[in-house]
Amino acid sequence: MIDKSLRRLLMVLVVCFSVLLVQISRIQVLDAEDLRNNPENGRSILRDFNQRRGPILTIDGTIVADSTEVFDSAFTYQRQYPEAELYAHTAGYYSFNLGASGVEKTYNDWLSGRSAALRLSGLNSFLGGAGEPGTVVLSIDHRLQEAAQELLAGREGSVVLLQPSTGAVLAMYSENTFDPRLLANHDGAAAVAASAELNDAPGNPRRPAAFSDNFFPGSSFKVVTAAALLDGDVGAIDVPPSAEYFAPLASRPIGNSGGTLCGGSIDDMIASSCNTGFARLAAEFIGPEQMSDTAEGFGFNDPLPFDLAGSVAAVYPTDFGDRLRDPEGENLVGVYADSPVLAQSALGQNNVSASPLQMAVVAAAVANGGEAMSPHVVHEVRKADGSVVHTVESDVFSTATSPETALALQLAMRGAVLDGTARGLAIDGIDVGAKTGTAQLGEDEAGSHAWVIGFAGDPGFPPEIAFAVHVKANPEVPDQSGSRTAVPIARELVAQYFGLT
Amino acid sequence: MALFTPVGPEDGLHHPRTVEMGLLVGAGLLTAGAFGLAALANRSDTPPAVLPFLGLVLLLLGTAHFMVRRLAPSAEPTLLPVVGFLNGLGYVMIARLDEDFAARQSVWTLVGLVAFTATLIVVPSIRRLADFRYLLALGGLILLLLPLLPYIGVEIRGARIWVNMRFFTIQPGEFAKVVLTLFLAGYLVDKRELLTVSTRRFAGINIPDLRHFAPLALALAIAILVMVAERDLGSSLLFFTLFVVMMYLATSRVAYVIGGLVSFIAGSVLSYQMFSHVQRRVTAWLDPFSDANDSGFQVAEASFAMADGGLVGTGLGEGTPGVIPAVTTDMIFAAIGEEFGLLGAAGVLVAFLLFVGAGFRVALDAVDPFEKLVAGGLTALLGFQVFVIVGGVVRILPLTGVTLPFVSYGGSSLVANYVILAILIRISDSAAKDRSHGGADKTLLGTS
Numbered sequence: 001m002i003d004k005s006l007r008r009l010l011m012v013l014v015v016c017f018s019v020l021l022v023q024i025s026r027i028q029v030l031d032a033e034d035l036r037n038n039p040e041n042g043r044s045i046l047r048d049f050n051q052r053r054g055p056i057l058t059i060d061g062t063i064v065a066d067s068t069e070v071f072d073s074a075f076t077y078q079r080q081y082p083e084a085e086l087y088a089h090t091a092g093y094y095s096f097n098l099g100a101s102g103v104e105k106t107y108n109d110w111l112s113g114r115s116a117a118l119r120l121s122g123l124n125s126f127l128g129g130a131g132e133p134g135t136v137v138l139s140i141d142h143r144l145q146e147a148a149q150e151l152l153a154g155r156e157g158s159v160v161l162l163q164p165s166t167g168a169v170l171a172m173y174s175e176n177t178f179d180p181r182l183l184a185n186h187d188g189a190a191a192v193a194a195s196a197e198l199n200d201a202p203g204n205p206r207r208p209a210a211f212s213d214n215f216f217p218g219s220s221f222k223v224v225t226a227a228a229l230l231d232g233d234v235g236a237i238d239v240p241p242s243a244e245y246f247a248p249l250a251s252r253p254i255g256n257s258g259g260t261l262c263g264g265s266i267d268d269m270i271a272s273s274c275n276t277g278f279a280r281l282a283a284e285f286i287g288p289e290q291m292s293d294t295a296e297g298f299g300f301n302d303p304l305p306f307d308l309a310g311s312v313a314a315v316y317p318t319d320f321g322d323r324l325r326d327p328e329g330e331n332l333v334g335v336y337a338d339s340p341v342l343a344q345s346a347l348g349q350n351n352v353s354a355s356p357l358q359m360a361v362v363a364a365a366v367a368n369g370g371e372a373m374s375p376h377v378v379h380e381v382r383k384a385d386g387s388v389v390h391t392v393e394s395d396v397f398s399t400a401t402s403p404e405t406a407l408a409l410q411l412a413m414r415g416a417v418l419d420g421t422a423r424g425l426a427i428d429g430i431d432v433g434a435k436t437g438t439a440q441l442g443e444d445e446a447g448s449h450a451w452v453i454g455f456a457g458d459p460g461f462p463p464e465i466a467f468a469v470h471v472k473a474n475p476e477v478p479d480q481s482g483s484r485t486a487v488p489i490a491r492e493l494v495a496q497y498f499g500l501t
Numbered sequence: 502m503a504l505f506t507p508v509g510p511e512d513g514l515h516h517p518r519t520v521e522m523g524l525l526v527g528a529g530l531l532t533a534g535a536f537g538l539a540a541l542a543n544r545s546d547t548p549p550a551v552l553p554f555l556g557l558v559l560l561l562l563g564t565a566h567f568m569v570r571r572l573a574p575s576a577e578p579t580l581l582p583v584v585g586f587l588n589g590l591g592y593v594m595i596a597r598l599d600e601d602f603a604a605r606q607s608v609w610t611l612v613g614l615v616a617f618t619a620t621l622i623v624v625p626s627i628r629r630l631a632d633f634r635y636l637l638a639l640g641g642l643i644l645l646l647l648p649l650l651p652y653i654g655v656e657i658r659g660a661r662i663w664v665n666m667r668f669f670t671i672q673p674g675e676f677a678k679v680v681l682t683l684f685l686a687g688y689l690v691d692k693r694e695l696l697t698v699s700t701r702r703f704a705g706i707n708i709p710d711l712r713h714f715a716p717l718a719l720a721l722a723i724a725i726l727v728m729v730a731e732r733d734l735g736s737s738l739l740f741f742t743l744f745v746v747m748m749y750l751a752t753s754r755v756a757y758v759i760g761g762l763v764s765f766i767a768g769s770v771l772s773y774q775m776f777s778h779v780q781r782r783v784t785a786w787l788d789p790f791s792d793a794n795d796s797g798f799q800v801a802e803a804s805f806a807m808a809d810g811g812l813v814g815t816g817l818g819e820g821t822p823g824v825i826p827a828v829t830t831d832m833i834f835a836a837i838g839e840e841f842g843l844l845g846a847a848g849v850l851v852a853f854l855l856f857v858g859a860g861f862r863v864a865l866d867a868v869d870p871f872e873k874l875v876a877g878g879l880t881a882l883l884g885f886q887v888f889v890i891v892g893g894v895v896r897i898l899p900l901t902g903v904t905l906p907f908v909s910y911g912g913s914s915l916v917a918n919y920v921i922l923a924i925l926i927r928i929s930d931s932a933a934k935d936r937s938h939g940g941a942d943k944t945l946l947g948t949s
Contacts, residue, residue: 002873003865005750009881010861016888017854021847023895027807028843035808040793043805046821 049075049096054111054133056091056103059379062142064091065104073186079104081184085177086149089208090140090169090308090377093180097188098195102208103136103378106307110134110381110390117389132384139168139379139392147496148173151489156203157450157471158210158356161493164364164455164466166394167373171493172357176205212310214353215470218439219273219421219482220451221348223362223409225282226266228294230405234285239263245276247283247343248335254279254343257438270412270435271420275347282346283339288320291345297400298362298372300354305374305397314354317345348439359453360468362400366409367433367455367463370401410463413454422452424487430498431459434490436482439473447473450485456494465497517578518570524582525566529559532589535817536596554607558592561614568614569926572621575933576926577863583856584907584922588915590849591908594836597818598829602910605669609912613919620923627928631871634687637680638720644677645727659778660902661731674728674736675917678882679924681724682743686874688717689751697752717744725768732778735901739886741765746881750874779899786899799826803835803894807846814842829910831902834894849908850891857884863929868936872928879921 027035035041056065064087067077079094081087092102100108109115113133148159148171161171178201182194198206207213230236241263244253254275256262262274269277282291295301295316303313321337336342344350354362357375365372374395381390401409413433416422422434434454441447450471455463469486477485495501536555562585569576588610596603624630630637647664648654655663655670663670689696695713721744728737745761748754772779781796789797789804802825809815822828822836838846860880867873883906890909893900904914 001753002750002870002877005753006861006864006873006877009746009750009877010857013857013881013884013888014854016885016892017850017857019897020850020888020891020895023892023897024807024838024843024846024850027804027895028810028838028846029812032808032811035804038790038793038801038805040790040801041805041808043809043821043824046824047809050821 045096046075048108048112049077051112052077052133053079053094054113054135056087056111056136056138058138058140058142058145060142064138065094070186075186078186079184081180084181085179086145086173087138087140088177088180089174089210090138090172091180092308093183095183095191096186097191098183101206102308103138105309107134107136107378107381110136115381115390118383134381134383134389136381137379138377139163139166139170140172140377141170144171144493144496145173147171147493151492152471155471156209156474157469159470159489159493160210160356160360160468161497162360162364162373162375162466164367164373164463167361167364167375168379168392168394169375169377170465170497172210172377174209174356176201176203176209178205208308208310209356209472211304211306211308211355211357212312214312214314214355214358215449215472216439216441217348217352217354217359218437218449218451219275219348220359220362220435220437220453220468221352221354222270222273222278222346222437223366223413223435223453224295224298225278225286225291225346226270226409226412227298227366227401227405228286228290229266229281230408231294231401232286232290236266236408237281237285238265239269239274239277239280242276242280245279245343247279248339249337250340250343254347266408267412267415270409271415271418273416273421273436278346279343283343284334286346287334288318288336288342291342292316292318294401295352297398298365299358299398299400304355304358304361305395306357307376307378307392311357312355314358315352317341317351348437356468356470359451359470360466363435363453363455363468364466365398365400366406366413367457367466368406369403369462370399370406371396372398372400410455417454421483422454422487424483425452425454425491425494427456427491427495427498427500429459430456430494430500431461431463432456432494433463434487436487438481438483441473445473446475446478448478448480449473450480450482452482452486452490454490456497465494467493469493517576518566518574521569521578521581522566524579525562525585528582528586528589529562531586532559532593535590535593554604555592555596557607558589558610561610562589565614565617568618568621572618573926573930575930575937577859577866577929579855579859580863580922580925580929583852583859584919587849587852587856587907590837591833591905591910593817594833594840594908595829595910597840598823598836599910602829605912606910606915609915612912613916616916617919617923620920621927624924624927626931627875627924628869628871628931630683630875631687631690634684634691637687638684641677641681641684642720642723642727644673644680645724647673648731649727658902660733662733662736669912672911672913674731674733675913676920677724678736678740678743679879679917679920681720681740682747682878682882683875684720685717685744685747686751686871686878689747690871690874693751696748697754717748729772732776733902734772734779734782735889735903738889738901739882739903741768742885742889743878743882746885747874747878750877750881782899782901786893786896789896799832800894800896800900802826803832804896806835807838807895810839810842810846812843814838814840814845816840827902830904831890831900831909832894833909834891834905837908850887853884853887853906856880860884860925863925863932866932866936867928868932872931876925876928879924883918883921 053067066080070078092104094100094104118134152175156175158174178198185191241261243261246253256275262272263277300314300316303311320342323332324335326333341350345352374397376392378392380388410433417425417432417434421436425432425434434452437451439449453468455466457463469490471485595606648662653664655665662672662674692713724740748757785797785800789800793801806822817840820839822839825832828836864873864876890903890905892898904911906918
């Protein structure tokens with residue numbers, strides 16, 4: 001009698017265990033994908049923090065970010081940033097509590113080994129785990145990055161150095177900045193507190209001003225205006241010299257710096273940074289459509305294609321009001337309701353604004369025969385054994401000007417260095433072209449943004465580098481200008497690149 | 502008896518001890534292999550200091566084998582190796598999760614094997630224990646009540662089931678289960694005829710004389726009440742299951758099972774309405790993911806861990822099972838699922854199924870009805886305990902905190918389960934001796 005019960009009871013237990021086997025098959029195989037993607041599932045993040053993460057290096061081998069094993073912490077690996085704030089806006093930070101930014105964010109799949117190309121190699125991939133972590137190599141040159149920091153000397157502003165032919169970023173540094181080590185702290189409370197403090201800090205140090213903030217570009221924008229003229233229907237023309245210019249419908253004149261008389265050819269006007277001449281060209285000869293088209297050809301009004309998140313769209317107006325008719329109301333004339341605004345926009349004022357990276361792209365496009373390359377800070381991804389698994393391809397994102405126009409602009413900008421506002425950039429043995437900019441904040445505010453954009457190379461060869469230097473307007477330094485403030489920084493940077501210091 | 506045939510000629514390669522030794526070597530190799538994997542993993546929490554303890558665990562299992570050789574030479578040969586595999590795998594998992602727990606677990610394994618050997622030495626015949634059934638009932642109830650006493654009782658994580666022994670704590674309830682199984686078997690063998698024979702009919706159902714039922718119902722009620730007072734849901738459920746199982750085994754009457762199920766459902770509804778911690782468990786069971794950061798956290802994390810493991814697992818030391826609360830005890834099955842995958846988790850369940858099968862074979866082979874009930878009851882208790890805890894981990898049942906036998910960290914559970922193993926081995930050895938004496942043992946005639 002007991003035996004019969006025993007056999008039945010065994011069957012009950014076998015059924016119970018079968019139910020368990022079915023359920024673990026569901027959890028571990030059939031429903032596994034859904035469970036892994038469940039929004040409440042924080043395990044992939046946790047796994048990333050408990051495994052070694054690939055390092056970030058500069059192209060010359062300086063360690064920007066690395067993981068070291070720690071033993072007294074919630075996680076096994078601590079992200080280290082030996083260069084502190086120097087690469088905070090490019091490499092970014094990687095924090096359990098605060099997420100990630102910069103390359104740490106956009107290249108997370110490579111750094112964590114989750115990228116398909118890395119999973120294919122290694123036994124782990126076969127077993128469903130992550131592959132070996134990748135090493136991300138930045139195109140940034142550590143010497144130039146350090147020079148950018150030193151040359152800004154704590155002033156708020158940005159330095160961007162590009163390779164015109166590829167769009168590779170050779171240096172990119174902005175003040176204010178921050179120390180990523182504060183945010184990558186495993187002590188979550190400390191990291192969150194540091195984050196809150198940074199958010200309240202003056203000058204918004206977490207924001208990479210070089211590509212996330214727009215400023216009035218001032219006269220550095222005249223390169224775009226000149227390109228619009230040369231690529232437009234009118235072509236190269238001379239403007240009669242004047243000291244004042246009243247745009248159609250304008251109630252106040254546009255004057256020149258120091259009240260000087262200027263005009264002449266594009267070369268003359270770029271060298272002297274002639275306000276009246278460029279304002280007249282835009283309002284009377286180029287017209288709103290060509291101005292907008294050319295500005296957008298350089299990348300305005302769309303976020304720049306960039307391999308870091310948070311690239312801001314530079315702004316150039318696309319609407320200058322209705323075109324007006326002659327007094328008889330019969331024929332359209334070349335005058336728009338907002339012609340005064342159009343005249344000012346030619347000078348990078350009024351509604352025009354651009355990030356330092358955008359202005360570097362303007363210089364790079366000119367230096368590259370009119371083709372604007374997508375800027376990027378990552379050069380390639382390597383495996384631990386040094387083999388390359390991912391190369392960032394150069395990509396023409398826009399044809400900004402014709403090759404002829406680009407050559408003409410290069411000549412004009414060289415002229416500004418030879419005998420113009422960018423004279424301070426003249427370096428023996430190096431072919432430098434540049435355009436300065438001094439953008440006043442306004443009538444009521446003291447201080448001006450100091451700009452210079454340009455390119456440099458060996459004489460007789462295409463330019464090797466393009467640059468933009470921006471020093472933010474500071475009411476306490478009212479005499480800041482492109483020539484006085486930005487040009488010396490650019491000069492040192494170019495000299496550093498060519499090994500002349 | 503046809504379902505399970507006894508082991509063949511007891512000589513040479515077919516001798517049960519030879520079979521046992523071979524299987525034990527296999528279990529030892531599996532354990533050492535898993536341990537090697539943990540040490541080789543890229544990042545591992547297994548420090549070299551655990552190695553001597555692993556050696557100790559393996560040595561102990563070897564010693565257990567020779568103890569069985571001396572003390573119960575004709576015993577069933579698969580029980581000890583299966584336990585060796587489960588204990589070894591559990592130990593490696595604990596070592597990978599927590600070094601301190603691993604050291605303590607190896608000491609508890611030593612204590613467990615001392616208890617195993619002591620049981621084999623002190624109890625040469627299980628059937629004699631039937632004479633002490635009322636003493637055992639008293640002992641079981643005292644063990645159950647100990648944690649409620651002031652000064653020595655300790656409450657941990659809301660359940661008052663521990664007794665403070667100054668340097669460590671024990672759960673007397675784990676031992677109470679064994680002792681009360683012995684009592685139930687003794688009482689039921691004594692009274693099963695009376696409980697089977699109906700004396701009257703009520704509403705079309707044959708009702709046995711309730712007088713014989715009273716002591717059982719009293720014992721059950723006290724046990725359940727005590728466990729409810731200690732807020733030990735898992736043990737209440739298991740004790741209730743044990744009671745129903747023993748009644749059914751002794752009487753073969755399905756009515757007891759139905760009655761048990763009805764009162765179980767009534768009790769469940771009642772405790773759901775009375776206790777907020779029961780409501781939380783049920784909510785977390787029905788939909789752990791809607792409140793995955795609070796009440797459902799433990800169960801949701803267990804599923805996420807097992808999903809990460811997939812078919813073959815992350816590899817030992819490669820997963821992150823540490824986030825699951827109580828991962829070394831209640832949730833250790835989820836850690837096995839994560840790092841050894843579906844194959845490893847299913848392997849553990851199959852090992853338990855082998856144990857249950859072997860345990861029932863011992864019960865079927867036993868000649869003495871008391872020993873049959875004890876073997877069947879203890880095996881079923883262990884089997885249902887696996888179902889209750891694994892079912893809780895994988896969302897088949899609400900999670901109740903009981904250990905995964907031999908695998909989870911926990912001294913009392915490990916020692917009590919080694920006592921269960923010793924009892925099963927002793928019963929199977931006695932049965933083999935009974936048969937070799939021509940099966941003419943007097944006990945065949947029953948005890949009453």
